[in-house]
Amino acid sequence: MGLRKRQRMIVVVLALALVGAAAALVLTAMQDKIAFFVSPADIASGTVERGRDFRLGGLVVEGSIERASDGSVAFTLTDGAGDVRVLYAGILPDLFREGQGIVAQGRLEEDGRFRAREVLAKHDETYMPPEVADALKRSGHWQEGAEKLR
Amino acid sequence: MIAELGHFTLVLAMVVAFLQGTLPLWGAARRQAPLVELAPAAALLQFTLVTLAFLALLNAHLASDFSLAIVYQNSHSTKPLLYKFSGVWGNHEGSLVLWVWILALFGAAVALFGRNLPRPFKARVLAVQGLIGLGFLAFSLFTSNPFARLDPAPLDGLGLNPILQDPGLAFHPPMLYLGYVGFSTAYSFAMAALIEGRVDAGWARWVRPWTLAAWMALTLGIALGSWWAYYTLGWGGFWFWDPVENASFMPWLAGTALLHSAIVVEKRDTLKSWTILLAILTFSLALLGTFLVRSGVLTSVHAFATDPSRGVFVLALLGIAVGGSLALYAWRAPALQGGGAFAPVSREGALLLNNLLLATATATVLLGTLYPLLLDGLGGPKISVGPPFFNATFLPLMVPLLVALPAGSMIAWKRGDLPGVLSRLGLAAAGTVAVLLAAALLADTRSTLGLMGFAAGAWVLLGSLNELAVRAGFFQVHPARAWRRLKGLPRSAFSMSLAHMGLGVLILGITATATGQTERILAMRPGETVALAGYEVTLASVEQVQGPNYAARRGTFAVQRNGAPVTTVHSEKRFFPVESMPVTKPGIHSTLLRDLYFVLGDPNSDGAWAVRLYHNPLVFWMWGGAGLMGLAGLVSLTDRRLRVGAPVPARGSRAATA
Numbered sequence: 001m002g003l004r005k006r007q008r009m010i011v012v013v014l015a016l017a018l019v020g021a022a023a024a025l026v027l028t029a030m031q032d033k034i035a036f037f038v039s040p041a042d043i044a045s046g047t048v049e050r051g052r053d054f055r056l057g058g059l060v061v062e063g064s065i066e067r068a069s070d071g072s073v074a075f076t077l078t079d080g081a082g083d084v085r086v087l088y089a090g091i092l093p094d095l096f097r098e099g100q101g102i103v104a105q106g107r108l109e110e111d112g113r114f115r116a117r118e119v120l121a122k123h124d125e126t127y128m129p130p131e132v133a134d135a136l137k138r139s140g141h142w143q144e145g146a147e148k149l150r
Numbered sequence: 151m152i153a154e155l156g157h158f159t160l161v162l163a164m165v166v167a168f169l170q171g172t173l174p175l176w177g178a179a180r181r182q183a184p185l186v187e188l189a190p191a192a193a194l195l196q197f198t199l200v201t202l203a204f205l206a207l208l209n210a211h212l213a214s215d216f217s218l219a220i221v222y223q224n225s226h227s228t229k230p231l232l233y234k235f236s237g238v239w240g241n242h243e244g245s246l247v248l249w250v251w252i253l254a255l256f257g258a259a260v261a262l263f264g265r266n267l268p269r270p271f272k273a274r275v276l277a278v279q280g281l282i283g284l285g286f287l288a289f290s291l292f293t294s295n296p297f298a299r300l301d302p303a304p305l306d307g308l309g310l311n312p313i314l315q316d317p318g319l320a321f322h323p324p325m326l327y328l329g330y331v332g333f334s335t336a337y338s339f340a341m342a343a344l345i346e347g348r349v350d351a352g353w354a355r356w357v358r359p360w361t362l363a364a365w366m367a368l369t370l371g372i373a374l375g376s377w378w379a380y381y382t383l384g385w386g387g388f389w390f391w392d393p394v395e396n397a398s399f400m401p402w403l404a405g406t407a408l409l410h411s412a413i414v415v416e417k418r419d420t421l422k423s424w425t426i427l428l429a430i431l432t433f434s435l436a437l438l439g440t441f442l443v444r445s446g447v448l449t450s451v452h453a454f455a456t457d458p459s460r461g462v463f464v465l466a467l468l469g470i471a472v473g474g475s476l477a478l479y480a481w482r483a484p485a486l487q488g489g490g491a492f493a494p495v496s497r498e499g500a501l502l503l504n505n506l507l508l509a510t511a512t513a514t515v516l517l518g519t520l521y522p523l524l525l526d527g528l529g530g531p532k533i534s535v536g537p538p539f540f541n542a543t544f545l546p547l548m549v550p551l552l553v554a555l556p557a558g559s560m561i562a563w564k565r566g567d568l569p570g571v572l573s574r575l576g577l578a579a580a581g582t583v584a585v586l587l588a589a590a591l592l593a594d595t596r597s598t599l600g601l602m603g604f605a606a607g608a609w610v611l612l613g614s615l616n617e618l619a620v621r622a623g624f625f626q627v628h629p630a631r632a633w634r635r636l637k638g639l640p641r642s643a644f645s646m647s648l649a650h651m652g653l654g655v656l657i658l659g660i661t662a663t664a665t666g667q668t669e670r671i672l673a674m675r676p677g678e679t680v681a682l683a684g685y686e687v688t689l690a691s692v693e694q695v696q697g698p699n700y701a702a703r704r705g706t707f708a709v710q711r712n713g714a715p716v717t718t719v720h721s722e723k724r725f726f727p728v729e730s731m732p733v734t735k736p737g738i739h740s741t742l743l744r745d746l747y748f749v750l751g752d753p754n755s756d757g758a759w760a761v762r763l764y765h766n767p768l769v770f771w772m773w774g775g776a777g778l779m780g781l782a783g784l785v786s787l788t789d790r791r792l793r794v795g796a797p798v799p800a801r802g803s804r805a806a807t808a
Contacts, residue, residue: 004488004491018506021546022510028542029542029543033541036532037532067752090762091760094732094734
């Protein structure tokens with residue numbers, strides 16, 4: 001029985017050490033590896049930290065899309081309470097279009113423009129990212145069923 | 151009329167599932183033979199009924215019967231035949247019917263092939279399968295009726311989301327479901343064992359082929375999904391740590407742990423209650439995946455419809471299945487007697503380490519997947535947990551697992567000789583160092599993570615080859631004799647090595663693609679040539695073409711290497727008028743060593759086209775590695791020792807490890 005007890009102790013110690021290590025990894029990752037969601041209004045109010053990744057959601061302003069000759073794109077996102085100019089080097093998703101609600105992930109630059117690494121406009125033309133819907137509701141620009149009419 | 155018959159058979163199947171889930175349990179407890187005998191018959195009848203319902207649904211799709219709501223919403227008369235076929239499960243209601251059908255299929259398979267199971271035990275297994283079936287049939291009939299009619303019947307349908315109109319996606323869901331639902335058998339076996347309070351080597355031998363079959367299907371299902379994402383989503387990635395992907399990955403991790411711990415139960419009669427817990431957790435994670443994907447909690451390609459009542463229903467099912475089984479576990483598991491003792495350094499110890507690491511890794515993935523949902527549900531800030539989080543938590547946990555793997559698969563049972571094992575792995579170690587040096591010198595990238603990945607992949611791959619060679623005795627006896635011995639090894643020995651080799655190949659592929667990708671994003675005019683990782687790529691032309699149910703703009707890229715033509719690749723932007731949706735089709739040219747991956751984007755105002763050009767090294771190795779792992783499962787399933795009730799021969803490896 002002594003052997004079995006010792007055996008069990010080793011397992012328990014090993015398991016605890018592992019769980020501890022995993023918890024440490026998770027906690028460190030939570031510090032800087034998760035991206036918060038912000039709205040254009042948050043950026044306009046100047047409360048957004050620079051130099052770390054976050055997600056920005058809003059509607060693409062009509063007529064704001066500019067394609068440069070090097071293949072990069074710039075456009076403006078709005079939630080009605082603030083506007084942010086977004087720069088993106090890459091091919092926009094198929095469902096990216098003016099007036100569409102989209103989410104961009106990236107960083108805020110010193111000049112106040114947002115450099116996106118990833119632009120998400122997913123799935124179908126009636127889809128509104130829930131974060132964008134929330135941001136619009138908060139700024140009072142939400143129209144019930146608006147996403148269906150577009 | 152046929153649809154009504156289908157609806158009727160589905161209702162009948164639910165009644166049969168109720169009987170299957172209750173009477174045999176009662177009969178087994180009261181030793182009433184007729185009720186015990188009822189279970190296999192009920193399972194076969196349930197399978198027949200659900201098959202009829204499935205065929206009725208298939209008929210409606212193939213015949214484009216738009217009076218059926220789901221056909222109207224997801225089909226169109228111009229849709230190609232393959233997608234009318236796969237359209238059956240390309241929507242919420244239909245995919246649920248597929249789910250139930252596969253569940254019934256596994257029930258019928260246990261009824262047919264489980265001839266050597268003790269009758270009361272088999273009755274209990276089938277009863278638990280029946281109860282799961284009851285829950286999901288009720289879900290289907292009460293919240294997601296696939297046979298709901300429209301009146302008046304529309305003239306034509308709305309079409310299927312074009313992104314789903316793809317051959318890879320036609321087979322991804324059935325494969326994935328075979329895996330998800332296949333773990334229900336492990337769950338049912340665990341529940342039956344808890345009810346009887348007895349787990350022994352025989353139990354492990356019965357449960358293993360079912361777990362193996364499910365694991366194999368899930369492996370291939372995930373690989374198919376990843377492959378689809380790679381060649382359709384157009385940004386050259388293959389895995390995004392998206393919650394929906396995690397939903398399928400978590401049962402895979404837990405199922406992998408289960409496969410390994412079941413071996414310990416079979417060979418050494420220990421780790422029993424842990425194995426039972428893993429069987430419960432694996433299927434619970436599969437159910438959680440179904441909940442996440444089906445409830446509309448997550449927004450993704452998979453969330454077809456967001457109807458809150460459905461989410462509540464699946465959550466209730468999840469609560470009953472998980473809560474009930476864990477309660478039964480808490481009550482009965484202490485009665486399970488542990489088996490033989492073992493030293494920490496032993497095969498048992500190695501498999502236990504494997505289990506601890508896989509379980510911890512599953513927990514971190516679970517945390518990363520659920521945390522944003524919980525935070526949002528509690529009114530906290532909205533966050534997104536993406537690849538950086540999982541790279542920082544999941545990958546470090548895989549390091550010790552991969553380092554220990556080759557030694558763990560060679561070490562002896564009960565008490566192992568670690569220095570001895572390591573000395574026999576010298577060849578693999580030397581090979582790994584060589585690969586590491588080659589990667590440091592040759593590869594485009596010198597990131598630490600990349601080098602670690604190459605080393606880990608090479609160590610696992612070469613270590614598995616080394617293990618097989620040692621087992622056959624290539625370093626001790628004459629090669630001809632060792633060759634004969636290799637051919638005489640049991641298939642399960644080969645399958646283990648093959649699966650581990652597949653993992654090594656997979657890791658090499660993932661590392662090369664993730665760290666060695668060359669990406670060029672630019673605007674090109676027709677006729678213009680640019681360089682990409684040693685190739686010269688010319689945008690030859692952009693023209694309009696017409697597909698069966700879409701119109702497309704097709705870019706043709708001519709590829710040369712040092713002036714010699716290599717290939718021509720087409721990338722299309724397709725527009726589907728019925729669904730009024732555009733879809734990008736990347737153009738891909740694959741070889742064993744690299745993929746060229748081109749995407750044609752939108753035109754600029756000055757006549758140039760936005761294009762994305764990728765050179766992805768060793769992509770094929772990812773699919774090949776996953777394929778090897780699937781093949782390993784198949785090889786193991788054909789091992790005669792795994793057949794239920796087959797006589798157990800002496801372990802073939804004894805000669806080599808002694």
